[in-house]
Amino acid sequence: MASTKTSNASRKARIEEMRRAEQSRERRNRFLTIGISTVVVVGLVGFGSYVFLQQSEKKEQKVALAKAPVKKEKSWDAKKLGRNHVTKEVSYPMTPPVGGDHSQVWMNCERDVYKKEIPKVNAVHSLEHGAVWVTYNDKASDADVKKLEEKVRKTSYSLMSPVKDQSGALMLSAWGKQVTVDSASDPRVEQFFTKYVQGPQTPEPGAPCTGGMTL
Template sequence: MAAHPNPSTADRRARIEEMRRAEKARERRNRIITITLSTVVVAGLVGFGAYVLDKESDEKAQEVASAKAPIRDEKSWDPKKLGRNHPTTPVSYPMKPPVGGDHHPVWMNCDGDVYKKPIRNENAVHSLEHGAVWVTYNGKAPAAEVKKLEEKVGKTPYTLMSPVEDQAGAIMLSAWGKQVTVDGADDPRVNQFFTKYVQGPQTPEPGAACTGGTGQQ
């Protein structure tokens, strides 16, 4: 006659089996959750990457469009009529600040250099020949606007900034053969001018140094 399992033993086996089934069910749920979360994270990263690339592409397109668009109230001079000789004597310029012409053999350092005192026109014009943008201001320019422009110039290679008290506008931007008077640091023409003319197509000597010149004021 076959022996029957002890009821308590059968109960323990049943509980163990039930625990095993529950554990396997938990493992399956955890795997599903892990896979789902991983999929969501990967999808999120891919989507974020696409968003960043799209944003960068849009910003680049805006920069290109800005560089091609005309700048409101900008003045231009024929580059063929702007001399490029290197005299060591003072030069008389027909515009103020000058946007080109004969200039000193040594350029003004223009690697984001901010000068608190007036600088020699002849040195600054040589910087323009190298593709720099020169930001100038007079006593009518609000101090807050001057500070913002100083910060922008300080972060931008191939730019320089200095006061020119007897200029016509409170804040003016000059490049070789180009000039515009702006309303303030947040005037959209500031970014447009920088984008268009820092080492822009007007540059007679693109890639020439903006360091190693003079910083004398």
């Protein structure tokens, strides 16, 4: 009888010990889960903050670029540039032209790269819609031309074409604005795009760059 009681007590003790061990294991797992979750949440919050700060910094840089003057940029009074639609060639006072009377049909300027010269009267209409026109002549290096082509192909409201009789090897034009750059890596390239793609100089903001003339 005493032996049976002793056996039952031992069994209960073992069961109680197993229960305590299981409870201890559950507590450890719970702490581990909470700890890992905390680390993940902190990591996500930190990453989100990093991304937000990066985006904010990029936005501030763009704002700063848009406000700063472009070095050695030439400007014409946008209000004095003709905007009549004509059906004949126009003799422009600058090459490439940055405004003036033009064809009623614009050149497609939705990331379009033209390998041949395009009609200036159509390109000027594209500038009126807020496009940036990248041009080059035979003095431009193949590497610079290729890099600028890549830039245009990534940028809406921009187009590119050769202009043999322009004075600079690489030039960028917008309505009433123009700059000659030293290379495709010249920081003024990015600044000019940031400042003038659909920029404040645009006579017809929001007008399309598709549905026009192509070659």
